[in-house]
Amino acid sequence: MKNEEQKFTYRLWRYDGAPGELIPLLQSAQDHFGYIPRRAMRYIADATGIPESEVYGVITFYNQFRLQPIGRHVIRVCVGTACHVAGSKVILEAVEDELGIEVGDTTADGLFTLFTVACIGCCSLAPVIMINDDTHGKLTPASVRKILRGIRRNEKAATTDASAGTGN
Amino acid sequence: MKKVIVGMGTCGLSAGARPVHERLQALVEDHPDVCAPGITGCIGMCYREPLVEIRDGGNRWIYGDVDAEKMGRIFEAHVLTDRIPEAVSVVYSEMADGTRGGEEKDFLALQQRIVLRHCGLIDPESMDDYLAVDGYKALRRALTEMRPEGILQTVKDSGLRGRGGAGFSTGLKWSFAAANQGEKKFVICNADEGDPGAFMDRSVLESDPHAVLEGMAICAAAIGGTHGYIYCRAEYPLALHRLYLALDAARAAGFLGQNIMGTDFSFDIKIKQGAGAFVCGEETALFASIEGQRGMPRIRPPFPAEKGLWQQPTNNNNVETYANVPWIIRHGAERYAELGTEKSRGTKVFALAGKVVRGGLVEVPMGTTIRELVHRIGGGIKDGRTFKAVQMGGPSGGCIPAALEDTHVDFESIPATGAIMGSGGMIVLDDTSCMVEIARYFLNFTQQESCGKCTFCRIGTLRMLEILERITCGEGDPADPDKLLLLAGQIKEASLCGLGQTAPNPVLTTMRYYRDEYDAHIRDHTCPAGVCNALVDFFIDPDKCTGCTLCAKQCPVQAISGQPRAPHVIDTQVCVKCGKCLSSCNFGAIFKG
Numbered sequence: 001m002k003n004e005e006q007k008f009t010y011r012l013w014r015y016d017g018a019p020g021e022l023i024p025l026l027q028s029a030q031d032h033f034g035y036i037p038r039r040a041m042r043y044i045a046d047a048t049g050i051p052e053s054e055v056y057g058v059i060t061f062y063n064q065f066r067l068q069p070i071g072r073h074v075i076r077v078c079v080g081t082a083c084h085v086a087g088s089k090v091i092l093e094a095v096e097d098e099l100g101i102e103v104g105d106t107t108a109d110g111l112f113t114l115f116t117v118a119c120i121g122c123c124s125l126a127p128v129i130m131i132n133d134d135t136h137g138k139l140t141p142a143s144v145r146k147i148l149r150g151i152r153r154n155e156k157a158a159t160t161d162a163s164a165g166t167g168n
Numbered sequence: 169m170k171k172v173i174v175g176m177g178t179c180g181l182s183a184g185a186r187p188v189h190e191r192l193q194a195l196v197e198d199h200p201d202v203c204a205p206g207i208t209g210c211i212g213m214c215y216r217e218p219l220v221e222i223r224d225g226g227n228r229w230i231y232g233d234v235d236a237e238k239m240g241r242i243f244e245a246h247v248l249t250d251r252i253p254e255a256v257s258v259v260y261s262e263m264a265d266g267t268r269g270g271e272e273k274d275f276l277a278l279q280q281r282i283v284l285r286h287c288g289l290i291d292p293e294s295m296d297d298y299l300a301v302d303g304y305k306a307l308r309r310a311l312t313e314m315r316p317e318g319i320l321q322t323v324k325d326s327g328l329r330g331r332g333g334a335g336f337s338t339g340l341k342w343s344f345a346a347a348n349q350g351e352k353k354f355v356i357c358n359a360d361e362g363d364p365g366a367f368m369d370r371s372v373l374e375s376d377p378h379a380v381l382e383g384m385a386i387c388a389a390a391i392g393g394t395h396g397y398i399y400c401r402a403e404y405p406l407a408l409h410r411l412y413l414a415l416d417a418a419r420a421a422g423f424l425g426q427n428i429m430g431t432d433f434s435f436d437i438k439i440k441q442g443a444g445a446f447v448c449g450e451e452t453a454l455f456a457s458i459e460g461q462r463g464m465p466r467i468r469p470p471f472p473a474e475k476g477l478w479q480q481p482t483n484n485n486n487v488e489t490y491a492n493v494p495w496i497i498r499h500g501a502e503r504y505a506e507l508g509t510e511k512s513r514g515t516k517v518f519a520l521a522g523k524v525v526r527g528g529l530v531e532v533p534m535g536t537t538i539r540e541l542v543h544r545i546g547g548g549i550k551d552g553r554t555f556k557a558v559q560m561g562g563p564s565g566g567c568i569p570a571a572l573e574d575t576h577v578d579f580e581s582i583p584a585t586g587a588i589m590g591s592g593g594m595i596v597l598d599d600t601s602c603m604v605e606i607a608r609y610f611l612n613f614t615q616q617e618s619c620g621k622c623t624f625c626r627i628g629t630l631r632m633l634e635i636l637e638r639i640t641c642g643e644g645d646p647a648d649p650d651k652l653l654l655l656a657g658q659i660k661e662a663s664l665c666g667l668g669q670t671a672p673n674p675v676l677t678t679m680r681y682y683r684d685e686y687d688a689h690i691r692d693h694t695c696p697a698g699v700c701n702a703l704v705d706f707f708i709d710p711d712k713c714t715g716c717t718l719c720a721k722q723c724p725v726q727a728i729s730g731q732p733r734a735p736h737v738i739d740t741q742v743c744v745k746c747g748k749c750l751s752s753c754n755f756g757a758i759f760k761g
Contacts, residue, residue: 019478022460023443027402050460061462061619063444064402080364081559081595082521084609093751097722118446118613120403121367122182123521123595124214124528133405135182142754 008032008040012047022050022058026065035066071106071113073151075099076130080119086126092116094141095129098148111155112148170203170247172196175219175288177210177374178367178406179528183217184235191236192220195243203247209375211288212279212529213272216259221288222246226264232257232272275526278545280507282515283491284531287375292410295417298378304423306494310386311431314497319390320346323493325501327513332358332449332486333561333590334666335512335579338493341483344473346391348481355384355393355435356477356484358454359400359407362446363562364613366593368517369487371529373400373407376491377414381437383490385424386497388435391483396437399454402444411439446563446617450665451476451484453619464619465665486591488517508534512578522559522595523550532577539573542596553598557681561590563610563617564670566677567603586677588670602699603682604689608636610674614667625668628659632675641702644690649679701745704760708749710735712757719749719758 011028015021025048029040036059045052059065077092096102099112106113122128125137129144136147174180174189189207196205211219216232220242229252231242238256245253252258260270268277281287290297298304310319324339345353357380361369373380384396400408415437418424426434440458447453448463455477457463476482492514496504505513512534518541521527525547532541538558542548549555557567566587568575575581582589597606615629632655635648656672663669679686688694695703708719708728713735720728720736727743730736738749738758750758 020458020460023457024441027441027443058460058462061445065443081562081593081609082365082527084364085522085595085597085601085606090747090751093747097748097751117403118362119364119366120178121361121370121519122179122214123365123367123519124179124217125182126521128182135178137182140756141751142756145754 009043012043015047017048022048022055023062026055026059030065033069035069068106069110071111072155073111073131074113074115075148076115076117076120077103078118078120078122078126078128078130079116080121080123080126082123083119083127088127090141091127091129091139091144094144095148098145111152169201171206171221171223172203172243172247173206173208173221173223173291175209175211175217175221176207177371178404179210179214179371180217180219181406183214185218187236188218188220188234188239191239192243195240199243199248206291207293208290209287209292210371210529212284212371212531213259213275213526214528215526216257216272219259219288228260228262229258230260230270232259272526275528275530275545275547278540279531280515280533281531282495282504282507283372283379283488283517284375284529285495286379287371287529290376292375292377293413295378295414295421298376302498303378303494304382304421306497307382307385307389307423308429310389310497311429311433316346316390316392319386319497322497322501323390326496326504327501327508327511328489328492328496328504329512329579330485331488331492331516331591333564333588335589338485338489341473341485342387342391344471345393345481345483348474350480352395352478352480353388353391353393354477354480354482355388355391355396355437356451356454356458356482357384357396357398357490358449358451358484358486359398359404360442360449360454361401361404361487361591362449362617363564363591363593365519365521365559365595366562366591367519368529368592370401370404370407371519372487372491372517373404374410377407377410378418379491379494380487381414381418381424383493384437385428385435386493387483387485387490389433391481393435393483396435397440397458397477398437399440399442399448399458402441408439408441415439445619446613447619447665447667450667453665454484455482462619464621465667467664488592509576509578509580511580516577516589516592518577518592518594520546520594520596523553523598523601524548524596525550534578535576537574537576538568541577541594542573546596549596549598553600555596556599556601557597557603559587559595559597559606559674560593561588561670561673562593563614564588564666564673565590565593566673567597567606567681568677569681571681586673586680588673600697600699602640602695602697603678603685604636605640605695605697605699607675607678608633608640611636611671614671618667618671622663622665622668624659624662625664625671628655628662629668629671631655632659632672636675639686639689640695640700642689642693642700644686646690648690649683649686652679698760701747701760704745705740706738706743706745706747706749707740707759707761708736708738709757709759712755714755714757716754718752718754722748722752724748 241253259272329335452466453463715733
């Protein structure tokens with residue numbers, strides 16, 4: 001985290017007062033923190049001279065920015081038109097049910113955050129979801145549950161391995 | 169030597185092109201010097217991805233639905249021993265003598281590719297590939313053989329109209345910006361493709377980024393542009409990656425920067441990543457977003473050609489418009505104007521998706537009919553169902569019913585139906601789509617994306633959405649259709665930008681052509697397409713049900729009964745139609761009717 005924060009601070013430090021840099025700075029903050037923490041908002045306001053209230057206004061205007069930390073696996077269920085007519089609603093319900101959260105929330109174990117996305121342009125694979133940068137297409141409720149369970153299992157195995165490792 | 173090329177656009181990658189490419193690389197390591205591996209962008213056959221192409225002299229074969237294992241077989245058979253492998257589909261082939269074959273030859277045969285001329289043919293990450301297809305020759309001609317007025321005249325004569333949806337004459341737009349003076353002059357490419365169901369611009373950027381840069385540079389040369397911006401959605405990581413690579417390569421080769429090609433013309437392009445706001449596709453909102461503000465539209469006049477970005481003269485076109493320009497400069501306005509209809513010249517790219525057999529990216533001359541697009545190129549409707557409508561133009565567009573399938577796709581005929589050309593999203597709907605529900609879906613989208621500046625757009629769309637929601641729940645009032653029409657008129661009249669002015673279109677077109685469906689929902693409390701949960705009953709198909717009991721456990725009202733390992737039954741009297749059983753069933757046994 002520290003290193004990431006340094007990168008973001010470096011970008012702020014390089015900021016030369018050029019107008020129009022607010023959104024790229026916010027994008028950089030989010031790249032590094034995964035979301036935009038309050039302190040990053042304050043740094044940006046100080047560096048640019050834009051009031052914090054205005055920075056907040058810009059953050060909340062755009063769908064990309066988040067004010068809360070996110071899980072390790074960000075799931076975006078596509079609700080574009082092609083996915084919609086192919087049954088994305090049932091897919092979304094299956095994901096919500098499987099994870100026990102609603103859109104915009106993060107699971108208590110910090111593994112998953114669930115969002116919807118207007119269209120990721122893989123319409124011929126509808127219905128699709130993205131898990132981090134990977135796209136999964138032609139889904140059914142059953143197949144999407146299987147994918148999520150697979151991730152859970154891998155995560156569990158990884159943590160068991162890690163704790164076994166420290167035990168040695 | 170043979171070339172083996174893997175399609176690596178977003179569609180290909182999503183369908184699994186990466187393991188195919190890795191397998192190919194491993195094979196090439198084991199068998200050095202038998203073939204040259206490469207990548208390319210989107211060829212348009214999204215429905216058969218991942219695609220692998222073999223080129224040998226003037227011959228080419230494209231294999232579809234390839235996975236790592238099939239890649240191995242293609243390599244062993246075709247690359248090593250010149251045999252077509254068994255059980256792998258050749259979707260398209262083209263021999264040096266002009267003969268064409270393959271399962272999907274109709275898909276490409278009816279198309280005329282200008283914007284997509286290089287898509288699927290060149291490696292988008294290679295400047296050499298772009299130069300090999302005469303890349304940047306149009307810019308050279310524009311800079312060394314033509315005067316700015318000549319470029320403007322050529323673009324005007326070509327009849328090219330803005331491909332973002334509004335269809336304004338590109339040449340005329342450029343001449344307005346050319347006539348205004350400013351300290352700086354901006355050339356902007358709108359790549360904030362936000363319509364759900366549209367991916368034309370993404371594919372062009374991923375497959376042929378230099379064509380867009382070249383088009384922008386030609387525009388700058390014509391209007392005296394000094395600075396360029398590409399405003400691209402952050403949701404398109406691959407397009408952004410390839411754009412950055414292309415910009416670096418173009419600068420290194422001297423096609424962007426100071427004194428381009430030894431002339432006194434200087435021009436450079438920056439990329440701005442959009443942060444996810446649909447309204448930023450509207451040009452004045454896009455300017456506000458580049459300036460770092462909330463992306464809210466501004467009042468026009470002053471028009472962008474006079475005072476646009478940073479109050480300087482600005483020209484803004486979309487990706488497809490710019491991609492047309494180098495072709496027009498190289499081949500002349502006449503060749504371009506020969507294509508299409510009298511008032512809509514050239515070609516148009518469509519993203520064909522939805523319930524169509526062959527979903528993908530297609531480019532056809534303007535004036536092609538919807539019937540040809542859906543049935544001949546698209547191969548008809550999936551699962552042998554009935555064609556009901558096409559939805560064109562995304563949330564700003566409308567539904568054109570099957571009865572009007574002979575409508576020509578151009579800037580005159582489509583608006584006559586109440587829909588709009590839009591940027592090229594074309595979603596095919598079949599008889600399982602409820603038109604009231606489709607209208608509700610789009611209203612929900614525009615309602616969420618309204619920036620909130622204009623009262624009628626902000627609150628009016630919400631009121632319309634509430635009415636549509638209650639109709640789809642079977643709680644509609646007989647007065648609701650009239651209320652919808654009244655609100656629609658007011659929102660169109662009282663909104664500043666295109667988002668509000670067009671937001672009611674999906675409702676208006678569905679009410680125009682499918683009024684009976686609205687009436688069925690309101691009066692008879694039925695959903696003819698069997699989509700709206702509240703108006704249908706849920707059943708279990710005893711042939712598919714395995715008696716796993718999962719649905720019964722999920723049901724919040726214990727409406728499902730049955731013995732383990734025996735088919736279950738839903739008591740429709742108790743059922744509250746929440747749909748939980750539908751999303752929990754692993755065997756597809758639950759259906760609505």
